[in-house]
Structures are given as structure tokens and as C-alpha cells.
Amino acid sequence: MTAAAASRAPYHPDLADLELVTVLHALGDPVRLEIVQALAGGAERPCSDLHGVGGITVATLSHHLRVLREAGLTRTRVSGKHRFLALRLGELEQRFPGMITSVLRAGPEPAVQLEPGGQPR
Amino acid sequence: MTAAAASRAPYHPDLADLELVTVLHALGDPVRLEIVQALAGGAERPCSDLHGVGGITVATLSHHLRVLREAGLTRTRVSGKHRFLALRLGELEQRFPGMITSVLRAGPEPAVQLEPGGQPR
DNA sequence: TTTTTGCTTCGATGACCATCGAACTGAGGA
DNA sequence: TCCTCAGTTCGATGGTCATCGAAGCAAAAA
Numbered sequence: 531m532t533a534a535a536a537s538r539a540p541y542h543p544d545l546a547d548l549e550l551v552t553v554l555h556a557l558g559d560p561v562r563l564e565i566v567q568a569l570a571g572g573a574e575r576p577c578s579d580l581h582g583v584g585g586i587t588v589a590t591l592s593h594h595l596r597v598l599r600e601a602g603l604t605r606t607r608v609s610g611k612h613r614f615l616a617l618r619l620g621e622l623e624q625r626f627p628g629m630i631t632s633v634l635r636a637g638p639e640p641a642v643q644l645e646p647g648g649q650p651r
Numbered sequence: 652m653t654a655a656a657a658s659r660a661p662y663h664p665d666l667a668d669l670e671l672v673t674v675l676h677a678l679g680d681p682v683r684l685e686i687v688q689a690l691a692g693g694a695e696r697p698c699s700d701l702h703g704v705g706g707i708t709v710a711t712l713s714h715h716l717r718v719l720r721e722a723g724l725t726r727t728r729v730s731g732k733h734r735f736l737a738l739r740l741g742e743l744e745q746r747f748p749g750m751i752t753s754v755l756r757a758g759p760e761p762a763v764q765l766e767p768g769g770q771p772r
Numbered sequence: 773t774t775t776t777t778g779c780t781t782c783g784a785t786g787a788c789c790a791t792c793g794a795a796c797t798g799a800g801g802a
Numbered sequence: 803t804c805c806t807c808a809g810t811t812c813g814a815t816g817g818t819c820a821t822c823g824a825a826g827c828a829a830a831a832a
């Protein structure tokens with residue numbers, strides 16, 4: 531039924547309502563930044579893929595996903611009993627040009643990380 | 652004396668030690684974001700120029716300036732009994748290309764910025 | 773229908789943090 | 803020397819937030 535399905539749909543803020551400080555605050559947590567980086571490709575991923583990030587429980591993960599969604603960083607699509615997550619990459623680029631891409635680019639690692647005494651192959 | 656002057660110099664992290672999540676967390680506060688945007692031009696400004704930001708007291712301002720400095724966003728130069736602040740714009744661009752400029756661009760329009768009269772000699 | 777699955781929401785807790793006034797400090801001026 | 807000035811640091815406080823286990827809920831499976 532359409533009405534029930536609509537009431538179950540999670541809240542997503544409009545692009546124009548996104549606030550820079552809210553977005554930055556959402557990104558300023560290690561767990562949430564890791565989630566965002568895991569979605570860097572832009573493609574949808576099932577929510578269950580995020581289990582194990584930061585060694586947190588499902589309850590805490592759900593909390594972080596809510597913060598990201600309400601800040602406007604992610605979009606959650608409900609399909610049956612599964613949820614699919616995606617970065618709102620195009621929209622964010624439009625609203626804050628260059629910001630999210632630079633964050634994603636800066637994320638992984640800035641330089642080659644060498645183990646002590648080890649050589650990369 | 653040089654040693655005494657050095658001991659008075661505030662701590663600044665090395666460029667390579669800056670962490671993305673720390674920078675984003677520092678930016679994710681409305682008062683600190685306003686301070687950063689007030690320094691958008693990149694030029695040095697006297698600390699006293701920031702009085703009145705967000706309607707906070709000097710003690711709170713000093714706290715926020717410390718957070719920004721220790722996150723690597725700003726550089727503080729001590730001259731006599733005055734302090735001068737500047738964004739570490741070039742270094743940040745090098746470390747996190749595009750990020751800080753996109754944040755500055757995404758903020759409110761720089762209506763009144765950086766009067767040349769504030770320059771020290 | 774009953775059970776299981778996948779995720780959210782609730783309530784509590786502990787940690788962190790923004791904020792303030794007061795005390796402090798170091799530099800410069802009287 | 804004593805005072806002022808500019809800003810930091812201290813100690814306390816209230817608020818926000820990350821975290822968890824348990825309960826709840828809708829959809830699919832049994």
C-alpha cells in the first residue's frame with residue numbers, strides 16, 4: 531500500500547536545505563567518515579555491507595546512518611526488508627562543488643605506508 | 652631570548668600529521684566555521700578581529716582558536732602582546748587538495764573580508 | 773499464523789565538549 | 803615599580819553525543 535510505504539520511507543532533506551556546518555559535523559566522526567569512504571564509488575550498497583565498520587553494534591550503526599542521512603550525505607532506499615545506501619554524490623557536488631570529492635580523495639591515504647623494514651610489492 | 656620565545660610559541664602540528672577527520676571535526680562547529688570563513692582571504696589578521704564572532708566570550712574564542720590551530724587549520728604568530736592568525740591555506744591545499752577552498756567557496760558570500768588596514772608591519 | 777530476518781527506536785550511561793567567570797601570564801607603558 | 807592590555811588557562815557546568823542492550827516493527831519465510 532502506497533500510504534503505508536510512504537510513511538515508512540525515511541526522511542531526506544532537500545538539497546537546498548543542506549547546511550555546510552551540518553555536513554561537516556557529520557563527516558567529523560571517524561565511524562561516519564569511514565562509512566562515507568566505503569560509499570565512495572557512488573553506487574548503492576546494501577546496509578548489511580556496513581556491519582563491522584569501527585567495531586560497533588547494529589544499533590550504533592543505525593544511529594550513524596541516520597545522522598548521515600539527515601545531514602543530506604546519503605540516500606536510503608527501502609526495498610522489502612533490506613535497505614540500500616548511496617552517497618548523494620551528484621547533488622552534493624551541485625550544492626557544495628568540490629567538497630565531497632576532495633574529502634573522498636583525501637581519505638584513503640596521503641602517501642605510501644610502509645611497514646617497518648618491509649617493502650611493498 | 653630565543654629559547655624563551657620558542658617556549659611561548661604555540662604548538663602547530665606538522666603538515667604530514669594532519670588528520671582528515673580532525674580537520675573535519677574542527678570545521679563542524681558553527682563558531683569555528685565562521686572563524687575560518689573570516690580568514691578566507693588567507694592573509695594574517697589580528698586575533699582581536701575575531702571578538703564578537705558568534706557572541707562568545709574571549710575565553711571561549713581562545714578555546715576555539717586552539718582547536719583550529721591543533722587541527723592544523725590555522726597558524727598563530729605571536730608578536731609582542733598581540734597574536735596574528737592565518738589559515739594554513741597553501742599547506743592545506745597541498746595536504747587535502749580542493750577541500751578547504753571548496754569549504755570556503757560553499758560558505759556565505761564574503762561580503763566584508765580582510766581590510767588591508769589590519770596588516771601588521 | 774508463527775517465526776525469522778534486518779534494521780530502527782527506546783532508555784540509559786558515560787564521555788566529550790562548548791561555554792563561562794575568574795585567575796593567571798607576559799609584554800608594554802606610565 | 804605598578805598598571806594596563808591581550809590573550810591563555812583553570813575549574814565548573816550544562817548540553818550534546820556515541821555507545822550499548824533490549825524492545826519494537828515490517829517484510830519475508832516457514
